[in-house]
Amino acid sequence: MMQIWGLHGIGEIVTGDDLATIIGDAAEHADPGLAGGDIVVVTSKIVSKAEGRFVTADDREDAITAETVRVVASRTNPNTGSTTRIVENRLGIVQAAAGVDASNTPEGTVLLLPEDPDASARRIAAALRERFGCDVGVLVSDTLGRAWRDGQIDQAIGSAGVTVFEDLRGSTDAQGRPLVVTLPCVADELCSAAELVKGKATGIPVAVVRGRGDLVGSLDLPGARTIPRTGPSDMFRKGYDEAYADGYEAGYSEGYEAGFEASS
Amino acid sequence: MMQIWGLHGIGEIVTGDDLATIIGDAAEHADPGLAGGDIVVVTSKIVSKAEGRFVTADDREDAITAETVRVVASRTNPNTGSTTRIVENRLGIVQAAAGVDASNTPEGTVLLLPEDPDASARRIAAALRERFGCDVGVLVSDTLGRAWRDGQIDQAIGSAGVTVFEDLRGSTDAQGRPLVVTLPCVADELCSAAELVKGKATGIPVAVVRGRGDLVGSLDLPGARTIPRTGPSDMFRKGYDEAYADGYEAGYSEGYEAGFEASS
Numbered sequence: 001m002m003q004i005w006g007l008h009g010i011g012e013i014v015t016g017d018d019l020a021t022i023i024g025d026a027a028e029h030a031d032p033g034l035a036g037g038d039i040v041v042v043t044s045k046i047v048s049k050a051e052g053r054f055v056t057a058d059d060r061e062d063a064i065t066a067e068t069v070r071v072v073a074s075r076t077n078p079n080t081g082s083t084t085r086i087v088e089n090r091l092g093i094v095q096a097a098a099g100v101d102a103s104n105t106p107e108g109t110v111l112l113l114p115e116d117p118d119a120s121a122r123r124i125a126a127a128l129r130e131r132f133g134c135d136v137g138v139l140v141s142d143t144l145g146r147a148w149r150d151g152q153i154d155q156a157i158g159s160a161g162v163t164v165f166e167d168l169r170g171s172t173d174a175q176g177r178p179l180v181v182t183l184p185c186v187a188d189e190l191c192s193a194a195e196l197v198k199g200k201a202t203g204i205p206v207a208v209v210r211g212r213g214d215l216v217g218s219l220d221l222p223g224a225r226t227i228p229r230t231g232p233s234d235m236f237r238k239g240y241d242e243a244y245a246d247g248y249e250a251g252y253s254e255g256y257e258a259g260f261e262a263s264s
Numbered sequence: 265m266m267q268i269w270g271l272h273g274i275g276e277i278v279t280g281d282d283l284a285t286i287i288g289d290a291a292e293h294a295d296p297g298l299a300g301g302d303i304v305v306v307t308s309k310i311v312s313k314a315e316g317r318f319v320t321a322d323d324r325e326d327a328i329t330a331e332t333v334r335v336v337a338s339r340t341n342p343n344t345g346s347t348t349r350i351v352e353n354r355l356g357i358v359q360a361a362a363g364v365d366a367s368n369t370p371e372g373t374v375l376l377l378p379e380d381p382d383a384s385a386r387r388i389a390a391a392l393r394e395r396f397g398c399d400v401g402v403l404v405s406d407t408l409g410r411a412w413r414d415g416q417i418d419q420a421i422g423s424a425g426v427t428v429f430e431d432l433r434g435s436t437d438a439q440g441r442p443l444v445v446t447l448p449c450v451a452d453e454l455c456s457a458a459e460l461v462k463g464k465a466t467g468i469p470v471a472v473v474r475g476r477g478d479l480v481g482s483l484d485l486p487g488a489r490t491i492p493r494t495g496p497s498d499m500f501r502k503g504y505d506e507a508y509a510d511g512y513e514a515g516y517s518e519g520y521e522a523g524f525e526a527s528s
Contacts, residue, residue, distance in 0.1 A: 001267060001268070001269045002267070002268040002269065002457075002460060002461050003265060003266070003267055003268075004265070004266040004267075004268070004457070004475075005265045005266065073499040073500065075499055086499065093412075094411070094412035103437040103445075104437045143445045143448070146410055146411070147358070147410070147411040147412075147498075147499075147500040148357075148358035148411075148492060148493055148494060148498065148500065149419070149449065149452070149491050149492055149493060150429070150447060150449065150490070150491055150492075150493045151429050151447035151448060151449035151452070151491070152445050152446075152447060152448055152449065153448065153449050153452050153453050153456070154448075154453065155413070165414070165415050173367040173368045181367075181407045181416050182416075183414060183415035183416060184407070184415060184416055184417065184418075184459065185413065185414065185415035185416065185417050186460065188413070188415070188417050188456070189417050189418065189456035189457065189459055189460055190460065192417070192452070192453035192456035192457060193266075193268070193453065193456060193457030193460060195448065195453055196266060196450065196453055196454065196457060196475075196476055197265075197266050197475070211268075211460075211461070212460055226414070227413050227414055227415070228412060228413055228414075229412055229413060229414045230412060234411075234412065234504075235337045235339055235350065235411075235503040235504060235505070236337070236411040236412065236500050236503055236504065237504050238504050238507075239499040239500055239507075240498075240499060240500065240501050240502050240507045241499070241507075242507075243502075243503075243504045243505075243506075243507035243508045243511065244507045244508065244510055244511035244514075245511060246508055246511065247507065247508035247509060247510065247511030247512035247513075247514075247515060248511035248512065248514055248515035249511075249515060250508075250512055250515065251511060251512035251513060251514065251515030251516035251517075251519060252515035252516065252518060252519035252522075253515075253519060254516060254519065255515060255516035255517060255518065255519025255520035255521075255522075255523065256519035256520065256522055256523035256526075257519075257523060258516075258519075258520055258523065259519065259520035259521060259522065259523030259524035259525075259526075259527070260523035260524065260526060260527040261523075261527075262520075262523075262524060263523070263524040263525075263527040263528045264527045
């Protein structure tokens with residue numbers, strides 16, 4: 001039986017707040033409390049706030065540009081004139097707007113993602129383990145859109161002490177044939193599950209997942225930085241229009257030469 | 265407090281099995297039982313088996329080709345020679361191998377996805393509601409890979425009586441500014457959560473999620489068919505190599521003409 005609950009009593013977070021203590025206090029006053037094998041899922045927004053990841057932004061678009069390592073795809077809505085940019089950000093995550101957050105931040109500012117969400121998760125996990133004397137895992141979650149499916153889901157951008165992928169590679173099914181699905185991303189699934197008790201409107205920023213203690217282990221386990229897949233092996237490293245433009249440019253150039261030769 | 269548990273006692277499923285009754289029997293013998301507001305998440309594999317969605321397949325690749333409406337991207341591993349095909353299947357879902365399943369099926373056969381997972385969900389939901397006299401929702405889940413992130417997660421391909429998207433469009437944050445994340449796909453998040461108590465190896469094909477009864481409603485609610493986003497508005501309707509090739513072809517043709525003209 002897996003249980004998931006939101007932690008109440010976590011108020012507005014400001015720069016310099018000791019998140020590990022605040023979360024620990026909330027957990028101590030909660031029923032049930034924290035126990036070994038629990039996984040604490042922390043919304044990246046409060047991690048960013050505590051770490052002071054605000055930037056002055058007269059223009060949210062400027063902030064997105066600054067956080068963009070590479071534009072994957074962009075589209076301008078002809079009716080509204082607004083542009084959606086799917087980009088690869090400094091964390092290697094491909095998401096809309098580079099993860100820059102303009103909701104629930106003071107006027108004239110936007111909020112960047114934590115600089116190193118795995119490290120943030122680790123600090124919180126280490127402090128909670130020390131305080132409660134038991135092994136808990138910590139995930140930092142963010143809300144992401146996805147290709148080919150509408151809407152958004154919560155996924156893991158930081159992890160400490162949690163198995164990120166269940167590695168079933170080499171496993172076989174009941175008939176002894178190799179399993180096709182080999183790498184369930186349990187960190188992402190845990191963050192999705194946690195979102196169901198948080199809620200964008202009610203604003204509960206931390207949830208606890210109990211029941212998969214088998215996924216909790218050493219703080220040295222690989223982090224969520226192992227999840228993004230980008231680079232030359234990424235079949236979707238650019239959007240259709242952008243890739244088409246690359247091909248068109250190369251084709252035009254080679255076609256021009258060939259045509260020129262053919263007619264001379 | 266959200267609770268999620270696997271339903272035990274569901275054995276091997278064969279063609280013609282009455283899934284609604286089998287699930288109902290398992291639920292009746294389980295503790296806790298089923299109650300109004302519960303969401304039953306059924307792995308698509310057993311839905312396909314009960315519906316006899318086997319095809320003879322000397323070659324799994326032939327079956328994939330038959331289920332493919334449109335190739336989105338494909339890549340051949342130069343070392344192993346094996347080809348990965350990401351395609352749009354009959355359900356409009358973009359996934360590897362068109363959803364064709366070669367695990368845990370009799371030798372010489374592969375398993376296709378249910379023909380209409382929303383309808384399958386509806387049949388099961390209607391039967392469970394009748395039997396238990398309370399409103400439950402039903403989701404049919406499948407395991408999908410995704411762009412830009414390694415590994416796989418469970419998502420919804422069928423839905424009955426469950427709110428698929430929480431619609432926050434037009435909502436504002438605490439400062440009165442419009443929310444940016446407007447469409448949490450709770451159906452996908454519920455399926456991800458359910459996977460955590462199922463397990464590819466242990467093979468528990470049905471889970472129950474309790475605690476989001478607010479998401480359970482009329483069997484006429486929109487189904488999971490509303491989730492896939494494909495077509496001309498899909499920024500990633502083809503992989504990089506495929507889109508590049510489209511552009512190259514067009515560019516070469518136009519460049520050739522221009523070069524020919526320039527030299528004549």
